[in-house]
Amino acid sequence: MSEFDLIRKYFTAAPCAQRGEGITLGIGDDCALLALPAGEQLAISTETLVAGVHFADPCDSFLLGQRSLAVAVSDLAAMGAYPLAFTLALTIPTANIDWLQGYVHGLNVMAKSCNVGLVGGDTTRGSLSLTITVFGRVPTGQELTRSGARPGDLLCVGGTLGDASGALPLVLGQRTADIAIAQPLLAHYWSPQPQLALGLALRGKATSAIDISDGLLADCEHIAKASAVSLVVERQKLPLSYALIAFAGDDKAYMAALNGGDDYVLVFTVPPVELVALLASGWPVYVIGRVEVGHGGVTLLDAIGQDITPAVRGYQHFCETS
Template sequence: MKEFEMIRRFFTEQVIKRKDVLLGIGDDCAIVSPSERQNIAVTTDTLVAGVHFPHQTSARAIGHKSIAVNLSDLAAMGAEPTWISLAITLPEADLQWVEEFCVGVFELCEFYNVQLIGGDTTQGPLSITVTAQGLIPKAKHLSRSGAKAGDWVYVTGEIGDAALALKHIFNEVVVEAEYLDSVRKRLDYPRPRVLAGQALREYASSAIDLSDGLLADLGHICEASNVGANIVLDDLPISNALRDTVGLEKACEIALAGGDDYELLFTVCEDNKVGMETALANTGNTITCIGQINRSAKITSTLNSKSVPIRAKSFEHFASSTD
């Protein structure tokens, strides 16, 4: 099947038809018409086979994840997701693979009322690039740069299970059968915390999504805000699967360094804690306070109220083994 036939068959027809899309797939550009009272948030992520997902990952999971990671970025800014563009490079025109990939893409788009409005297909090593856009009421966006000393550090959901699944896939640990499906789901089908991000617009001083690992992403907030933080390891939201598989000490290390969680990490001042906790409860998201911002300009950790060194190291593209 040729390129344009594939586009017409798999990408043009979709359930979501937003009223603010004046012109979608089929022309050289899409045309959208947002409200004048809103700003547009834009994010782009590329997923490469063997780097961002194991080669044996199912097409449906790849489609889901390619959308989820972008919606997670929008959630971290407090945006309502609206439109995506998709550029996919395929080794060959495997129609069954493309069909399953589109199931993963469109089931998440339909859930969040997001319309695919354009993109590109080409031949080459498997990679997917998505540009996602969302709407935020003017002057209401979240960022990494607003954290202040005394703010409390929170995270949604549980962390570390996606990294545990990867370790199982690469034979670094063995996850028991009773836990394997749940940790693989966390890796292959992350759920972007879209409603939580929108609720946080009124309360959070800073926010980021957990893609590179808690330690690295908290470091981004600290650097942007010119602050430090202390993490209470006792309070990290770690699943039974992670704790039972590797023990508490290693579980904390994986939770700090492992990526692919796509939870939200955010800071809240003391005066906003109660309002935030009520608002997040109404979205159905669980949250955990894991530490506090300070003026130290570094990240430290405590366990059982005692200072302990942080040995975890998060993933970074282009970093050498000696960095």
């Protein structure tokens, strides 16, 4: 048995390969099989992370295991899907068992937190990269797409913004900070928590949703274009964490909130009456703007209503050279 066959056995025996709901047949045959309740559709999303592009190399493999799965599952949250399963295609230069144990441990922790089971994949030799495909289920017609925002809706987010990209100087070892400040920022970067419960709560209420991976303004533009509306973002309403402001200062904190990627917080549009119902149920969501008639644009306003929309938005991965 080759060392790569051993690795496959190791994944097959992992706790995350032993659950769960909806999985009729897991790892070990030509295909995995998933069952869906009547009236539900399967939601699918794929994410690739490449060493040196999407994460520093070397890095802690436990943290990478957590983050790689969370990033993919976040797309299920953005669709209002209930999580079921995932596949992992892992390409690694050598069969380093210490590295793999850390990675699988991180994967197990996040899989348990997100209630997904590993149902298949492939392990190959090559430059370090990983592709995770996630599966969820959503009742037909209740999916949260990007294309349903309507003028009059409010624009909201599901948590504080900018923490993950604000943590980059810590991730890259360029700066240090007190543990009380560093810990929450690094946690946002390395173990983002997909907002699955919020996604389910938004079914039938939100008119559109997306998870913030490219940066707030860039992702708002995706909604604006898909819905053929204009989105107005009010900068002073952006929720910022104490840790981010203390670490980065006001100006850089706002920049991180507007253009930093990797937040994996939901941004969504919702009619005012539905927002009241969400707030009444205790959901900690923040109104950051509104939907207007328009043609796919995003406008940023300052505290006195002046247009301060930046010319360039969006997020380049920290090591990407183009």
